[in-house]
Amino acid sequence: MYVGIDVGTSTVKAAAFDAEGRELAVAARPVTLALHGGTVEQDMDEVYGAVVAVLREVTERAPGPVELAGLTGQGDGVWLVDADGRPVRPAASWMDGRAHELVDRWLADGTFETVFRRTGSAMFPGCPGPLLAWLDSYEPKAxxxxxxxxxxKDMVFQRLTGRPHATTDVSDASMPFLDPRTRAYDNRVVELLGLTHRRGLLAPVSDPVATARTQAAGLPPGTRIANGPYDLPACALGAGVTSPGDGLLIVGTCLASLVATTDLDLTGEPAGLYINTDRPGHWLRAMPAMVGTAALDWVLSTTGVRHDQVDELLAETPPGAHGVGVLPYFAPSGERAPFVEPRLRAELTGVSLESTKADLIRATCEGIGFAARHCLEAAGLTGSLAVCGGGTRSPAWMRLLADVLGRPLRVVEGEVGARGAVLAAAERYGVALDAAAWTEPTAVVEPDAARAAYYADAYDDHLARLAQARRRARS
Known part of the structure; x- marks a missing residue:
């Protein structure tokens, strides 16, 4: 039995697989996001407790010897720990917006662009650079x-294994301090962000991931476990996206677009990031938009619609949603891909007394699809496209996405991040697994030619409205 652990933003999951990659059991626990005045924080002890709970549950439901375990989880944010891996303060989430004024300043004075040209990382308020600089100014004691x-995942790994020192991996370290050519921290970037005196807080990078054996914490003591990569590249592994030009769209809380590449291009508009992988010279060009299913969740909650009603409502209104449009930029920290606008907010247009809940739901799904198309084009997608995440549970939304994107979708269901974490662990430990079998798509969704043509024109309209919204956000 192989166990994958995925410490998500709102849900912690563990999945057990057999040697052919079939899921034997899945356990999940929700974790709290504390939102207040633009801050988004998490209790590290709660997160770790959820990890232990799901591990115990999944190993009880699928009893058997655990060959090895792989760990992945949400990226970015700042998780401050002491020497034993215990929390110094609540974790600042990647969704946190408190440092937006720093990002605004760095955008204006050129620091933002300089960092991108050196590291391929377009900073946003919830990434470690701005958050550490904010904490240095306002909470230096922490x-x-x-x-x-x-x-x-690094906090979880240290506590699961009892390792005396914290480490991270090349994927998590990619934003914003790591030089993608040398795979080492760029001290000039640390200096530009005013953090040279805090350089010692940056965890050593285990290239590509650290390995250890677990203590008694949900898994049998002595179980081999590997730390990393974080959830975006783990999902790419779990979906079989490793060949240059192929892409992955993760329709989850974060709408993440990833394209495998061997080309490091630090020109053009600074946006997204290059995620280092376990193979030097191979990167994932990532455009992780801030809000994916979270945007739809907000609209569903506001309109009183259940998730299981989405497919039915999508069938009630035609493409274009009777003129209703949604710019789906709901995150309190604005947007980070395929552009950075900390003050950008969502917009709802074309609504009248004749508009229905179905119109609002379709318009939101279409808006998320347009945002995904924008990200995938910016990331350089030329090959096949895999799709995973919670959004894949809606067949109607997958058909809509195929039409909006104008290309077939390789739908990969199940716990894709946990699956990728196991494949990464197997690589590190030399355990032979059939990656093709583990990453076989569950379905392929083809676009409808007529609807795809309609959405190609509608996408141009989306870009025009977005350009206007970005100008307003800067004024």
């Missing part, structure tokens, strides 16, 4: 007390 500023 940084003084910390031994390391790590990422979610």
């Amino acid at each position: 940084l003084d007390e910390a031994s390391a500023a790590v990422y979610c």
Whole structure:
């Protein structure tokens, strides 16, 4: 039995697989997001407790010897820990917006662009650079007390294994301090962000991931476990996206677009990031938009519609949603891909007394689809496209996405991040697994030619409305 752990933003999951990649059991626990005045924080002890709980549950439901375990989780944010991996303060989430004024300043004075040209990382308020700089100004005592500023899965890994020192991997370290050519921290970037005196907080990078054996915490003591990569590249592995030009769209809380590449292009508009992988010279060009299913969740909650009603409502209104349009930029920290606008907010247009809930739902799904198309084009998609995440549970939304994107979708269902974490662990430990069998798509959704042509024109309208919204956000 192989166990994958995926420490998500709102849900912690563990999945058990057999040697052919079939899911034997899945366990999940929700975790709390504390939102207040633009801050988004999480209790590290709650997150770790959820990890232990799902591991115990999944191993009880699928009893058998655990060959090895792989760990992945949400990226970015700042998780300050002491020498034992215990929290110094609540974790600042990747969704946190408190540092937006710093990003605004760095955008204006050229620091933002300089960092991108050196590292391929377009900073946003919830990434470690701005958050650490904000904490250094407003909560320096927390940084003084910390031994390391790590990422979610790193905190979990240290506590599961009892390792004496925190480490991270090349994927999590990619934003914003890592030089993608040398795979080492760029001290000039640290200096530009005013953090040279905090350089010691950056966790050492285990290239590509660290390995250890677990203590008694949900898995049998002594179980081999590997830390990383974080959830975006783990999902790429779990969906079989490794060949240059192929892409992955993760329709989850974050709408993440990834394209495998061997070309490092640090020109053009600074946006997204290059995620380092376990193979030097191979990257994932990532455009992780801030809001994916979270935008639809907000609209569903506001309109009183259940998730299981989405497919039915999508069938009640035609493409274009009777003129209703949604710019789906709902995150309190604005947008980070395929552009950075910390002050951008969602917009709802074309609504009248004749508009229905179905119109609002379709318009939201279409808006998310247009945002995905924008990200995939910017990331350089030329090959096949896999899709995973919670949104794949809606067949009607998958058909709509295929039409909006104008290309077939390789739908990969199940716990794709946990699956990728296991494949990464197997690679590190030399365990032979059939990656093609583990990443076989569950369905292929073809676009409808007529609807795809309609949405090609509608996408141009979306870009025009977005350009206007970006101008307003800057004024």
